[in-house]
Amino acid sequence: MRKIKITCDSTADISDGLLERYSIDTIPLYINKDGISLKDGVEIQPEDIYSYANETGKLPKTSAVPIVEYINLFGRYANSYEAVIHINLGQQFSSTYQNACIAAKEFHNVFVINSDNLSTGTGHIVIEAAKLAEQGLPAEEIVGKINEIIPKVEASFVIDTLDYLRMGGRCSALTAFSANLLNIKPNIEVIAGKMEVGKKYRGKIEKSIEKYVVDRLKDREDIVTDRIFITHSGCSEEVIENTKQLVQQYQNFDEIIITQASCTISCHCGPNTLGILFKRK
Structure with a gap:
């Protein structure tokens, strides 16, 4: 056996x-869209969710x-x-x-x-x-x-827009409007099994991601460097490659693994979200 x-x-x-x-x-x-349950990554892809949100102004439900x-x-x-x-x-x-x-x-x-x-x-x-x-x-x-x-797992992401959190009922319309108006890109951290808002960056998502990576990795000696995930929800190849280079500049990881977020995750964070996820000692 x-x-x-x-x-x-x-x-x-x-x-x-x-x-x-x-x-x-x-x-x-499962992703439930217009009364139909679809298997995440099998019967529906993240791009389908973004198209649906753009067309209807609402999100499918996850289950x-x-x-x-x-x-x-x-x-x-x-x-x-x-x-x-x-x-x-x-x-x-x-x-x-x-x-x-x-x-x-x-x-x-x-x-x-x-x-x-x-x-x-x-x-x-x-x-x-x-x-x-x-x-x-x-x-x-x-x-x-x-x-x-x-x-010891350190998970965080920088979100381009709060619209998806708003549509999903996880933040108010006023908060989302204010963040978008001020061009704020929040860093969402997973702490003790819950999502918390960390540092808030201001400016274009590309520059916000650069600042975020430096903040997460620079001068840290408590990181396990066997593996890091760069996980994104449809970021450009240029942003992903730039993130990879920054990671290599500030920490010497054995493996840098790039993955794309599933429909369930993308449904809550929206497009152009990126996170670096690793372990602490």
Whole structure:
């Protein structure tokens, strides 16, 4: 019997190449548009959400993976692996964690982890679990080590417009209008499993991203430099390449991994959002 199977949901924003490299299986959340439920990244793409928002002035709704689909996912591997470890989007952001926990009760060897994060903040946790599984560690030990790593993941993003947060009910129309009027680009940080507003940049998104990267990386000695994700929601190649060069200038990471945000994440942050996500010592 094979050892440990690692699974996650689509909001981890892990590229197909990484999923294949570490033999990770993923399950999509849902985007509900005009009464139709569409699988994130399978039946709908972020560009479809942006087009819909531009045309209608409103956002589709996001929804969690149903319990029965988690049961199907876990059932696919529970009999052929010693254990299944599933890493979820943070429980403060969605009921996916709760649904996965309910489904896991149907099996004796399924472990569900709340990443307390989103996007490739969760992605870091997933990759760490996969690397530990490759080492042949038992499931209980992997879960313990992962829970120690979770608080050390530093996830943040710079958002180009607050319109999507406004349409999603996460900020007021006045706040969004004021931010857009003053050309403010807020840095959204994930702290203790919740999104908080950090430093606010002013000016074009390209310059705001440059300042943000310098603020996050310059002169820091508490960063684990094995891997950093540059995750974006449709930024230009020029912005992505410039971000990569800045990262290399201020920290010597072994891997710089560029991924694009899923529909669920993009639905809340909107286009031209970019974040750098890494771990602290």
